[in-house]
Structure formats: C-alpha cells, structure tokens
Amino acid sequence: MENNQNLASPVVMISGAASGIGKSTALAMAEQSNRLCLLDLNKQALEELKLQLQEKCEIITLCGDVTDATFIQSAVNEIEHKFGRLDYVLNNAGMTSVSKSITDLEFEEWHRVIDVNIHSVYYCLYYQIPLMLKSGGGSIVNISSVLGLIGIKNRAAYVTSKHAVTGMTKAAALDYAEENIRVNSVHPGYIQTPLIAHIDSEMLVAKHPVKRLGTAEEVTALVKFLWSDEAKFITGSQYVIDGGYSIQ
Numbered sequence: 001m002e003n004n005q006n007l008a009s010p011v012v013m014i015s016g017a018a019s020g021i022g023k024s025t026a027l028a029m030a031e032q033s034n035r036l037c038l039l040d041l042n043k044q045a046l047e048e049l050k051l052q053l054q055e056k057c058e059i060i061t062l063c064g065d066v067t068d069a070t071f072i073q074s075a076v077n078e079i080e081h082k083f084g085r086l087d088y089v090l091n092n093a094g095m096t097s098v099s100k101s102i103t104d105l106e107f108e109e110w111h112r113v114i115d116v117n118i119h120s121v122y123y124c125l126y127y128q129i130p131l132m133l134k135s136g137g138g139s140i141v142n143i144s145s146v147l148g149l150i151g152i153k154n155r156a157a158y159v160t161s162k163h164a165v166t167g168m169t170k171a172a173a174l175d176y177a178e179e180n181i182r183v184n185s186v187h188p189g190y191i192q193t194p195l196i197a198h199i200d201s202e203m204l205v206a207k208h209p210v211k212r213l214g215t216a217e218e219v220t221a222l223v224k225f226l227w228s229d230e231a232k233f234i235t236g237s238q239y240v241i242d243g244g245y246s247i248q
C-alpha cells in the first residue's frame with residue numbers, strides 16, 4: 001500500500017484554524033510549504049491568517065460552521081478539486097459549555113455543544129475518509145480534551161462531547177486500520193488560548209502539577225508527531241498533553 005506520510009508537500013485540512021491550537025498548527029505546517037485547507041467560523045481572523053500564509057504555501061480558506069454537513073462536504077470537494085488528495089487532518093474546532101449543573105443547563109446550550117464538538121467531527125470523518133482512501137491513506141487527529149477521559153463539575157455537555165470524540169476516534173481507527181488511515185485523539189489540559197480566556201488563569205495554573213498552562217505550540221508538536229511516519233504504528237490511541245493535570 002502506498003505510504004503517503006512524511007510527503008514532500010502533504011495536503012492538510014484543519015478545522016477551527018483561525019485561533020489557538022488550529023492556528024498554531026496552520027502556522028507550523030505553512031512553514032513547510034505544504035498545501036492547506038483551513039476552516040473557521042471567524043471570517044476576519046481567517047482572512048488575516050490567509051494574508052499571513054499565502055506567500056508560503058498553497059492555501060484554501062473557507063468560512064463556515066462545522067456543524068453544517070454540507071459545508072464540510074463542499075470543503076472536502078474543494079480540496080479534491082484543487083489538490084486531488086488529502087493526507088493529514090486536524091479536527092479541532094470546538095467550544096466550551098457554560099458552567100452549570102445538568103438540571104440548570106438549557107436544552108439549546110446542551111445541543112449546541114454536542115453539535116459543535118461531536119457532530120462536526122462525525123461529518124468531517126464522513127467526508128474526509130473517502131478522499132483519503134482515494135489518496136492511499138492518511139493520518140487524522142481529533143482534538144478531544146483531558147475532559148474526554150475524566151470528568152469535572154458543572155461541564156456536563158463539554159465532558160460528554162469530548163468523551164464521544166475519544167470513542168469516535170477508536171471506532172474510526174478500527175474501521176480503516178487496514179486501509180492505511182490512522183486516527184488518534186489528543187487530550188490537552190488547559191492550554192493558553194482564547195477559549196479559556198474567561199477562566200481565572202491563576203486558579204487553572206494551580207490545578208496543573210507543572211504549575212503552568214500549556215501552549216498551543218506544544219499541542220501542535222504532538223499533532224505533527226501523530227501525523228508523521230514516526231507514529232506509523234499508532235492508531236486509535238489517546239494522547240494526553242496536560243502537565244500532569246489528570247494523573248492526580
């Protein structure tokens with residue numbers, strides 16, 4: 001079977017690419033002159049990133065909501081049309097839930113988190129995998145969270161959604177292991193990005209044995225490892241990157 005990894009210029013698809021972990025990964029991959037397809041809801045931030053990267057690499061940017069299956073389908077169609085293949089994927093777009101107990105949560109609040117954090121990953125896999133199969137295989141990383149492995153008080157929708165990503169990763173890994181598609185999940189602790197800007201950072205730092213938050217670049221380094229040939233025997237695995245948060 002064709003080995004598509006460690007390619008000279010792989011085609012990379014990243015959701016939630018305009019900020020935080022997605023942006024850090026887009027920047028890192030653009031440095032290597034790869035071909036990128038970047039998705040995000042935030043049109044302005046996406047446009048700014050495009051301006052920053054378009055000198056360095058071939059790039060498609062698409063503004064839309066990852067909970068819209070037709071948006072994901074058209075993104076993958078555009079990748080096939082422009083680049084003809086798909087090699088590395090980071091399914092990363094996600095949101096936190098409000099801090100409420102289950103019985104205080106509004107149905108709409110629950111459904112939005114479930115939609116953004118679970119259904120989007122399913123739609124992405126649904127459309128990405130057939131193109132990867134045509135390309136001879138590929139490597140997918142789904143961003144879960146430490147809260148996809150353990151719980152926390154008053155974040156039921158987030159904890160549930162991230163556990164689902166952990167399970168979906170294993171299911172997809174088994175479905176396509178024989179076809180040279182690897183699927184792994186990454187489980188960050190608290191990472192310094194706009195996603196957690198509203199939470200008291202001193203309180204968060206204190207929860208991590210290493211006494212600091214993680215950086216988006218540290219998560220990117222792990223994603224790049226999982227995409228690479230160095231990780232070619234790794235599939236269906238859950239990689240924790242949390243400064244010791246979850247071992248206590």
Ligand code: NAD
Nearest residue numbers: 016019020021040041065066093094145188190191193195
């Ligand atoms: P971020 O807010 O910096 O970036 C997320 C990006 O996703 C934003 O650009 C946002 O516009 C985009 N996005 C959100 N919803 C979208 C939608 N429906 N459609 C399209 N784009 C959408 O956050 P981040 O910290 O980089 O988070 C990335 C991923 O990492 C998320 O899945 C998050 O749950 C996960 N994560 C983050 C942390 C952390 O502490 N920052 C910890 C564990 C897991």
